[in-house]
Amino acid sequence: MLLHTENAIMNKIKLKTVLFLLSASLLSGSFCFAENPPVAIDKFGVIESVPAKPGPHWLWVNDTNFISFSDGRAHLIDGDTGYYFGSLNTGYVHAKLVLPSHYREIYSAETYYSRHVGGTRSDMVRIYDPINLSLIDEIMIPNKRATTIPRTTNNALTEDARFMSVFNMTPATSVSIVDLEKREFVGEIELPGCALTMPAGGQRFFSLCSDGAALTYVLDKEGKLESKLRSKPFFSVDKDPVLENGVQYGKLWLFPSVEGMLYSVDVSEEKLKFPKPWSLLDKNDRSEGWRTGGMQQIAVNEPHSLLYSIMHQGPAETYEHAGPEVWVYDLKTKKRIRRIVTKRMALSIHVSPDDKPLLFSLPETEPTLDIYDALNGEHLRSVTELGVTPFLMETPPYN
Amino acid sequence: MQILDSWIQKTARKLAHTTSRRSFIGRFGGLMVGGATLPLLPVARATANERPSVPNDAGIEGSEGDPLSCDYWRNCAMDGFMCGYCGGSLTSCPPGTEFSPVTWIGTCRNPADDRDYIISYNDCCGKSSCNRARCNRNEGDKPNYLPSKSNDIIWCMGTSNNIYHCTVTLVLGLAVK
Numbered sequence: 001m002l003l004h005t006e007n008a009i010m011n012k013i014k015l016k017t018v019l020f021l022l023s024a025s026l027l028s029g030s031f032c033f034a035e036n037p038p039v040a041i042d043k044f045g046v047i048e049s050v051p052a053k054p055g056p057h058w059l060w061v062n063d064t065n066f067i068s069f070s071d072g073r074a075h076l077i078d079g080d081t082g083y084y085f086g087s088l089n090t091g092y093v094h095a096k097l098v099l100p101s102h103y104r105e106i107y108s109a110e111t112y113y114s115r116h117v118g119g120t121r122s123d124m125v126r127i128y129d130p131i132n133l134s135l136i137d138e139i140m141i142p143n144k145r146a147t148t149i150p151r152t153t154n155n156a157l158t159e160d161a162r163f164m165s166v167f168n169m170t171p172a173t174s175v176s177i178v179d180l181e182k183r184e185f186v187g188e189i190e191l192p193g194c195a196l197t198m199p200a201g202g203q204r205f206f207s208l209c210s211d212g213a214a215l216t217y218v219l220d221k222e223g224k225l226e227s228k229l230r231s232k233p234f235f236s237v238d239k240d241p242v243l244e245n246g247v248q249y250g251k252l253w254l255f256p257s258v259e260g261m262l263y264s265v266d267v268s269e270e271k272l273k274f275p276k277p278w279s280l281l282d283k284n285d286r287s288e289g290w291r292t293g294g295m296q297q298i299a300v301n302e303p304h305s306l307l308y309s310i311m312h313q314g315p316a317e318t319y320e321h322a323g324p325e326v327w328v329y330d331l332k333t334k335k336r337i338r339r340i341v342t343k344r345m346a347l348s349i350h351v352s353p354d355d356k357p358l359l360f361s362l363p364e365t366e367p368t369l370d371i372y373d374a375l376n377g378e379h380l381r382s383v384t385e386l387g388v389t390p391f392l393m394e395t396p397p398y399n
Numbered sequence: 400m401q402i403l404d405s406w407i408q409k410t411a412r413k414l415a416h417t418t419s420r421r422s423f424i425g426r427f428g429g430l431m432v433g434g435a436t437l438p439l440l441p442v443a444r445a446t447a448n449e450r451p452s453v454p455n456d457a458g459i460e461g462s463e464g465d466p467l468s469c470d471y472w473r474n475c476a477m478d479g480f481m482c483g484y485c486g487g488s489l490t491s492c493p494p495g496t497e498f499s500p501v502t503w504i505g506t507c508r509n510p511a512d513d514r515d516y517i518i519s520y521n522d523c524c525g526k527s528s529c530n531r532a533r534c535n536r537n538e539g540d541k542p543n544y545l546p547s548k549s550n551d552i553i554w555c556m557g558t559s560n561n562i563y564h565c566t567v568t569l570v571l572g573l574a575v576k
Contacts, residue, residue: 209544
């Protein structure tokens with residue numbers, strides 16, 4: 001009984017202590033609330049947008065999605081930080097976005113089926129807002145858009161960005177011309193025996209032909225065909241074909257060949273000129289079996305007059321293989337100045353166009369973007385989990 | 400159309416049998432594209448009844464003799480998913496797909512008899528990528544401005560849609576130089 005009474009007293013003391021501590025804690029808490037306001041209530045439904053002015057190290061990475069071709073995308077990355085700004089969905093066998101110098105809009109030639117992998121086919125040029133990454137408009141075109149392993153030269157713009165040329169293959173080859181200002185399809189220009197479409201200044205485009213020639217075609221003010229001019233062959237399709245992913249260097253288009261030569265096409269005038277090709281490989285390189293390879297095989301940085309080329313060792317039929325090195329050439333002296341050993345085998349490369357350039361590299365084996373200092377080859381960062389099968393890269397205009 | 404088809408078949412077959420790969424390109428490269436009708440070449444009619452016999456592959460040692468291997472001799476210009484891993488076989492499309500009648504043509508050497516054969520790489524279409532057993536060898540493959548020799552084109556043409564699934568490998572006949 002005594003024990004019971006003692007216990008009861010002890011329990012009362014414990015209870016008082018607990019109540020005192022609790023009220024002290026609540027009081028002190030209320031002081032805290034007064035000094036530090038609580039976390040603000042979140043605004044519902046916020047959607048981000050992309051800054052209006054792109055930086056020189058921004059990069060659009062085109063993702064063809066080889067696992068499910070119907071679900072192509074494009075991803076926008078900041079090369080300085082690896083930040084992922086957002087993406088666009090771009091349909092079946094996406095090749096690449098078309099980015100006008102004004103960059104008020106983004107253009108993309110796309111193909112869709114009404115039943116995902118069947119039903120009615122619809123080809124169109126879609127127009128996107130580069131800030132909200134949202135659809136602005138679309139222009140229907142003939143259902144002939146070339147569905148190939150993508151090339152950077154599958155679509156092009158006139159210099160004033162009014163007309164877009166979309167390469168078709170059924171397998172008869174042609175281009176669909178679209179008036180982006182009037183938002184209408186203008187017409188089709190046949191390219192017998194020739195393929196791809198590249199801007200050549202003003203209202204001109206050119207294509208590469210199956211006999212090693214080039215075909216220039218010029219549009220009039222309404223976007224209709226004004227003239228066509230076919231050159232003499234400037235390379236041998238049989239012995240040493242040029243690869244289709246050419247790059248621009250001033251008024252020159254540069255194309256690497258399977259045997260490691262660099263061919264140039266001067267597009268200053270309608271009548272194209274073909275400066276003498278030069279070799280990316282010396283005798284020793286050739287004896288060691290080095291060769292240009294990959295998909296987006298070369299890249300140019302104009303401020304430093306530098307050419308970058310993916311290199312690997314193997315016979316001619318390996319010309320699409322990824323390479324363990326990127327070789328850097330001075331385009332003025334036509335000499336190699338550096339060899340960069342890449343972190344992962346490079347399948348596609350691109351270089352930013354500014355005077356402190358970055359080198360971007362996509363490997364074949366994983367959806368990762370490797371970023372290097374393009375002047376000294378130092379690996380800076382990598383962006384992982386980048387879509388499904390990222391493939392071709394391009395820089396949004398930044399001035 | 401039947402008469403035209405038949406003529407194209409005969410012409411393609413005759414050329415495939417009597418023309419080497421290089422002269423093939425040289426003479427006909429410029430004619431391949433640009434026509435309003437089906438292209439003159441390459442038209443590998445996979446439904447044709449006549450099929451030239453080829454030596455038994457069983458005598459070939461290693462993966463060059465294994466029809467399910469990318470190293471298999473007929474796959475020398477292959478670039479795609481091998482249909483044998485997708486519910487089809489070396490020469491047949493998987494169930495529910497469509498066999499593309501138009502395609503590119505390569506020339507591969509058979510190690511069993513050391514002779515070159517004309518190989519037709521037809522795509523099976525109408526389902527999304529099989530995504531199994533990718534094989535990318537590219538012997539004799541040319542860029543897309545020479546479509547007849549390019550395996551980077553989705554050859555689902557002449558089918559009800561051009562959705563690519565996988566690729567089969569058919570012998571069309573001997574390449575005679």
